[in-house]
Amino acid sequence: MxxxxxxxxxxxxxxxxxxxxxxxxxxxxxxxxxxxxxxxxxxxxxxxxxxxxxxxxxxxxxxxxxxxxxxxxxxxxxxxxxxxxxxxxxxYLEHLKNKSITNSIDTESQFNYNQLSDKLNDLIEQLPPQRKKIYQLSKEQGLANKTIAAELGISIKTVEDHLSKASKFIKKNLTEYGFLALLFIDLFVNSK
Known part of the structure; x- marks a missing residue:
């Protein structure tokens, strides 16, 4: 043609x-x-x-x-x-795959956080009544040791002693959860 x-x-x-x-x-x-x-x-x-x-x-x-x-x-x-x-x-598929992995890691982290939080609450409940009250006033309400001592009619030294013993007890019982527990302890147990 x-x-x-x-x-x-x-x-x-x-x-x-x-x-x-x-x-x-x-x-x-x-x-x-x-x-x-x-x-x-x-x-x-x-x-x-x-x-x-x-x-x-x-x-x-x-x-x-x-x-x-x-x-x-x-x-x-x-x-x-x-x-x-x-x-x-x-x-794009690789991006979705990575996003799904990230989401599953986030879900796993959330699960671990919830697990640790539940365990922490259980451990706080196991503390002797006076120590539990002091710990909650310090860590949950953010009160200073001096304020706690004045409110409970005890010495600052007694407040510090109870907080130290409570923290040691909690750390000892949370460390079995590994690295995430150490981070959790640092954020929620050691901080005020």
């Missing part, structure tokens, strides 16, 4: 020209795309996309255009777009 006549018909919008163009070039474009993609459904989509693209941009063709070069350039660019899309989808 004379390419120049075909290009002229094509540029002029002759719809039968696209059928002739497809019949002549689709087998070669199919083999070309298959060499890169290896998936028949993707290759068929690419071939179809090439012809749609060429038809939509037919006014950019010149009568003396090299049709082979033009069609294969459009095919190559379409294949590159498919690869880019696959890479961005892969990156």
């Amino acid at each position: 004379n390419n120049e006549k075909l290009i002229n018909r094509f540029i002029d919008g002759d719809k039968t020209a696209i059928n002739d163009l497809y019949a002549e070039y689709s087998p070669r474009l199919y083999r070309f795309a298959m060499a890169y993609l290896k998936s028949e459904s993707e290759v068929l989509d690419i071939v179809q996309e090439v012809f749609v693209n060429v038809w939509m941009n037919r006014n950019k063709l010149k009568k003396d255009s090299n049709l082979d070069a033009y069609l294969f350039t459009v095919a190559k660019n379409t294949i590159v777009s498919v690869f880019r899309k696959k890479l961005s989808e892969k990156d």
Whole structure:
């Protein structure tokens, strides 16, 4: 078939020209795309996309255009777009996977925090009544040792002694929970 006549018909919008163009070039474009993609459904989509693209941009063709070069350039660019899309989808899936891992770590941390918090409350309940009261006034209400001593009618030294013994008891019983417990102790047991 004379390419120049075909290009002229094509540029002029002759719809039968696209059928002739497809019949002549689709087998070669199919083999070309298959060499890169290896998936028949993707290759068929690419071939179809090439012809749609060429038809939509037919006014950019010149009568003396090299049709082979033009069609294969459009095919190559379409294949590159498919690869880019696959890479961005892969990156996105990787992002989702990482987010899901992060969420599961957050959930695990929340579970560990709740577990440690429950254990801390249990340990506080096990303290002798006076020590428990002093500990709660100090750690939960944030009262100064001097204020606690005045409120309970005891010496500051007695308050310090009770707090020290309460902290040692709690630390001893929480350390079995490992590193997270040490962090928890530092945040909630040692601080005021």
